[in-house]
Amino acid sequence: MNNCYTLTIGGLTRELPIIPVSDTVSIASFVILGDTEIVSRTAPLLAEKLPEVDVLVTAEAKGIPFVYELAKQMGMARYVVARKNVKPYMKDPLINEVVSITTQKKQTLCLDKQDRDLLYGKKVALIDDVISTGESLKALEKLTENAGGIVAAKAAILAEGNAADRKDIIFLEKLPLFPAK
Numbered sequence: 481m482n483n484c485y486t487l488t489i490g491g492l493t494r495e496l497p498i499i500p501v502s503d504t505v506s507i508a509s510f511v512i513l514g515d516t517e518i519v520s521r522t523a524p525l526l527a528e529k530l531p532e533v534d535v536l537v538t539a540e541a542k543g544i545p546f547v548y549e550l551a552k553q554m555g556m557a558r559y560v561v562a563r564k565n566v567k568p569y570m571k572d573p574l575i576n577e578v579v580s581i582t583t584q585k586k587q588t589l590c591l592d593k594q595d596r597d598l599l600y601g602k603k604v605a606l607i608d609d610v611i612s613t614g615e616s617l618k619a620l621e622k623l624t625e626n627a628g629g630i631v632a633a634k635a636a637i638l639a640e641g642n643a644a645d646r647k648d649i650i651f652l653e654k655l656p657l658f659p660a661k
């Protein structure tokens with residue numbers, strides 16, 4: 481297909497559209513929302529690679545179906561989602577800020593009291609769909625640590641660009657970045 485990147489993962493193939501996200505960089509857009517096959521094939525593969533942890537945490541929104549499936553695979557009744565907005569029903573929200581590669585904007589990440597209690601003193605794996613610049617991951621790590629969690633693993637389905645050279649993350653496949661045309 482034209483202007484697409486062919487990704488093969490977990491025995492599945494997807495044509496990812498190449499989309500500019502700035503004047504210089506385009507990404508091969510990997511969106512697992514709505515894709516039950518990718519989620520159910522990749523979750524067991526990542527579960528095998530993770531160390532023993534007590535809790536999984538992700539940031540809203542694209543990683544949510546994946547962390548749900550991963551938590552089920554790992555026999556965990558609950559997982560934590562850091563939200564991008566403070567909701568009126570959140571008690572004592574813990575807040576951090578992040579700049580995202582896809583939106584190029586400053587975003588808030590926050591946890592309510594129930595989530596903080598789940599993370600406090602626990603061994604935590606940070607989970608995402610794609611690790612790219614690492615900024616979102618860093619913000620999630622800081623938020624988790626501020627909540628008293630101990631970050632024991634950082635993992636994603638894909639590592640994009642230079643993230644593929646990182647030794648401190650667990651991932652299934654590499655995803656290249658492309659020059660913007």
Ligand SMILES: Nc1ncnc2[nH]cnc12
Nearest residue numbers: 507508509510582610612
């Ligand atoms: N290639 C990509 N596709 C979707 N979301 C992303 N976030 C960072 N890189 C991405």
